[in-house]
Amino acid sequence: MAKKQISYERRKQLYGYGFISLWLVGTVVFFLIPLVKSLWFSFNDVGIDINRTVLTWRGLGNYDDILNKDPKYLGLLKNTLIETLWKTPLILIFSLFIAVMLNQKFRGRALARAVFFLPAIIATGPVYTIISGDMNSTGNTQAAQFSTLFSTDLIGSLLNFLGIYGISDSMSGIISGIADNIFGIVWSSGIQILLFLGALQNIPPSAKEAAQIEGATAWEFFWKITLPYVSPFILANLIFTVIDSFTSPTNAVMERILSVKEELRFGTASAMAWFYFAVIFAALGVAALIVNRFIYYEND
Helix, strand or coil, X not given: CCCCCCCHHHHHHHHHHHHHHHHHHHHHHHHHHHHHHXXXXXXXXXXXXCCCEEEEXXXXXXXXXXXXXXXXXXXXXXXXXXXXXXXXXXXXXXXXXXXXXXXXXXXXXXXXXHHHHHHHHHCCHHHHHHHCCCCHHHCCHHHHHHHHHXXXXXXXXXXXXXXXXXXXXXXXXXXXXXXXXXXXXHHCCHXXXXXXXXXXXXXCHHHHHHHHHCCCCHHHXXXXXXXXXXXXXXXXXXXXXXXXXXXXXXXXXXXXXHHHHHCCCHHHHHHHHHHHHHHHHHHHHHHXXXXXXXXCCCCX
C-alpha cells in the first residue's frame, strides 16, 4: 500500500510548528503559568509552609492595602508616571534627530551608528549605575569618582554663573531633571534610533527626487516627506519607550515591588504588580489614541 504523500505546503507548516515548539513550551511553563499564579496570589494572603504554599482568600484586601495603607506605593507610582511623561517625548525627539543625522553619508558613519546602539547591548545594571552617577551607595570610591564624569548636578550653579536668576522652583526643577537625566535619555535611545533609521531608509527615492525637483529645502523635506513616512514608527517607539521605562529595574515602583517580594509578602507584591500593569496598559492606550491621530498611512 502506497504511503500518502505530504504536500510541500503542509511540510512547511510542520517545520514551522516544530521550530516554535520549544518557544511555545517555554512560554507556557515559564510565562503563562507564573502569570496566572501571580494573579491568583494577588487575591490571597500567601504563606510559606515547609512543604507547601498556604493561601488564604482575601479578595481585594491586598489591593486595598497597597492603595490605602502602603506609605510609599502611590507616591512612587505618581513620580514614575510624571518622569515617564516628560522623558518619553525627549527620547523620541532625540532618537529621531540622531537617526536623521546617522542617515546622512559621512566618513565613520558605521562607527557612529555602532556607538549609539552600543548601550542597547551593554545596558547592564552596574554600567547604568555608573552612567547615572549613583556609585556612592556601592562603597567603591574609584567608581564613585568616575561616575561624577557623567553627573550634571551643578546645573543650578551654571544658571547662576550665566546670570539667569528668578526662575521658579518648578521650572528650575524641570531643567535640573532634564540635565541630570541627559545620559539616561541617551542610554535609553538605542533601539528607537535603530527603528527610526530603518524607517528613513525605506523612504522611496522618488519622493526625494520629487522634492528636489520642486526645490524643497531641507526643512521642508523633513516636515513634508521625512516626518510623514516615519510617523508609524513614532507610535512603535512610543510603546517601546513607555514599556521600557515602566519595567526598568531602576524604576522606583519596580524596586518597591521587588523589596516587598523579598519580605515574603507575595500576595501584596502580586497586587502591586497587577495594579502597576493596569496603569501601564491604561497609559499606553491613552498615548496610542493620541499619537495615532497624527500618523500618516500611505493608503489614506
